[in-house]
Amino acid sequence: MADRVDLIKGLIMQKEIKSRSKRGDKKQASKLLAQIKKIFNDVLKEDDDNVFEGDIIRLLSSPAANSYISRNFFPQNLSEYGRYRNIIEYTSDLRLELRWMIYCLHFYSKEISTFVREREKYDDFILLNQYEEALKVVEGIEKSFGPPVKKFL
Known part of the structure; x- marks a missing residue:
């Protein structure tokens, strides 16, 4: 109603x-x-x-x-x-x-999809030992989604 x-x-x-x-x-x-x-x-x-x-x-x-x-x-x-x-x-x-x-x-499907894509980028950079790039991804996620999501990375 x-x-x-x-x-x-x-x-x-x-x-x-x-x-x-x-x-x-x-x-x-x-x-x-x-x-x-x-x-x-x-x-x-x-x-x-x-x-x-x-x-x-x-x-x-x-x-x-x-x-x-x-x-x-x-x-x-x-x-x-x-x-x-x-x-x-x-x-x-x-x-x-x-x-x-x-x-x-x-x-929230768009936001969740964006987060998952960014998480995949982060994982790839970590596996390739590209820590500076991984940090940039984390900072971008933090800017878009706020600080609590760090615990999910």
Whole structure:
């Protein structure tokens, strides 16, 4: 339902305002996060694949909601990595879990493909003892994807 998507985005904006204001009400922000989590998990458990697809694409495309759903796949620094709370509950339904993960992977397919290509370049340079070139690849990856990806090289 499109209403759920708009509601989630609105609640996320309210939570961000509450959390960031100098007199932010942390208790209210926590309640908003609980509401976001409940509504998002209703989206996650949607039986109709077409409705789910529309909702998840809209949420992943939303700058406000994306980081809560994908857990910020490509943070630009380490402090940004842990900024977003997990709103996803395990559904105990493998089909639903895989469906959600497939949409996230599809949404980020270009970035993942770029990372894999760069990783292959890095491996080739290391095997050829071209360490300066390998370092340039790492620096390029860090610039594009942020520092946490170093642990995957």
